[in-house]
Amino acid sequence: MSSHIVWMIVGMAAVTYIPRLLPFVLFKGKELPGFVQGILKNVPYATLGALIFPGILFINEDIWFGLLGAAAAFLAAFLGANVIVVVLGSIAVLSVYSFLF
Amino acid sequence: MAELAVGKPSGEYRKGVQSGISIAIGYAPIALTFGLLAKATGLSIGETALMSLLVFAGAAQYISLSLLSLGTGIFEIVLTTFIVNIRHFLMSTSLNETWDDEQAANKVILSFGITDETFSVAAVREEKVTSGYMLGLISVSYASWVICSGLGHLIGASLPQTLQESMSVALYAMFVGLLVPSMKKSAKVVFLAALAACFNTIFTLTDTLSTGWAIVLATLLSAVIVEWIENVKNRHRG
Numbered sequence: 199m200s201s202h203i204v205w206m207i208v209g210m211a212a213v214t215y216i217p218r219l220l221p222f223v224l225f226k227g228k229e230l231p232g233f234v235q236g237i238l239k240n241v242p243y244a245t246l247g248a249l250i251f252p253g254i255l256f257i258n259e260d261i262w263f264g265l266l267g268a269a270a271a272f273l274a275a276f277l278g279a280n281v282i283v284v285v286l287g288s289i290a291v292l293s294v295y296s297f298l299f
Numbered sequence: 300m301a302e303l304a305v306g307k308p309s310g311e312y313r314k315g316v317q318s319g320i321s322i323a324i325g326y327a328p329i330a331l332t333f334g335l336l337a338k339a340t341g342l343s344i345g346e347t348a349l350m351s352l353l354v355f356a357g358a359a360q361y362i363s364l365s366l367l368s369l370g371t372g373i374f375e376i377v378l379t380t381f382i383v384n385i386r387h388f389l390m391s392t393s394l395n396e397t398w399d400d401e402q403a404a405n406k407v408i409l410s411f412g413i414t415d416e417t418f419s420v421a422a423v424r425e426e427k428v429t430s431g432y433m434l435g436l437i438s439v440s441y442a443s444w445v446i447c448s449g450l451g452h453l454i455g456a457s458l459p460q461t462l463q464e465s466m467s468v469a470l471y472a473m474f475v476g477l478l479v480p481s482m483k484k485s486a487k488v489v490f491l492a493a494l495a496a497c498f499n500t501i502f503t504l505t506d507t508l509s510t511g512w513a514i515v516l517a518t519l520l521s522a523v524i525v526e527w528i529e530n531v532k533n534r535h536r537g
Contacts, residue, residue: 203346206373210363211353213381217388218413221395222406240491240522241393242422246478247492248499248517249415254471258464267468268475275479284476285321285469292465
């Protein structure tokens, strides 16, 4: 292993771990103001929106590929399917799509 | 509440593992490709595995490879990694509100495993998040990430083209699968997700912000605006 690369990896590990860790230390046992708590409760759903769009449109040069995958996942989830079924179902739909086109 | 959170640690661990399976499936093709690209960039299998073991952050690891092949210096690569991963600060802050554990050391150790995916799965959980659950969730995701990174380098090939392409939807499908049940229950969730999606799409398409910052800012803007609107509405209702 080259020490140059190992140092890079150690540096990357440190700057990745710190933001993950810090909130648990900084806000330990602290009651945050109500408005801030409200915002933090909103964060998961807002994050999911931002993680899905626009990323899902660019998983393939063919934009319909991502849109079809999103539609399949949405439909399966809307009908109450378990997350794992949603994932496998979308993969299956896209496999059929790329087999046909 | 305390007994609830501590009780049946092994059951919680198993539930965590079950929730992590979708992540493990989604990580597999990405990690295989990472291993393959790392080999093409000239990293040894040891270095490739070490990076996945210590960093455990997909986007940043991919970016480091392309920067390495451009001959970028270590300092810039580490700085870029920091900027890309700063979004986890927001996720940990949010998760800290719902994750109960008197034992501070558990959170210190397990926070290593907070990724976009493990955060999303844990954050939409209806029950309180426990350390046993997080351990199960993270260990299965982490195992998939590290093992598949090594395998990608070792085999020097990824999955068959068609399967690889289809599987690229996996993590996005998982995010949709996590979001939709909450959307059905609450209009607020629909607004939160749609608003953040719009902001992030604007930031990305106009190329105004790097990916890491775009997600942080889109999330915060949406979370603050929706909370503010709700407060105003409640006040008017009196």
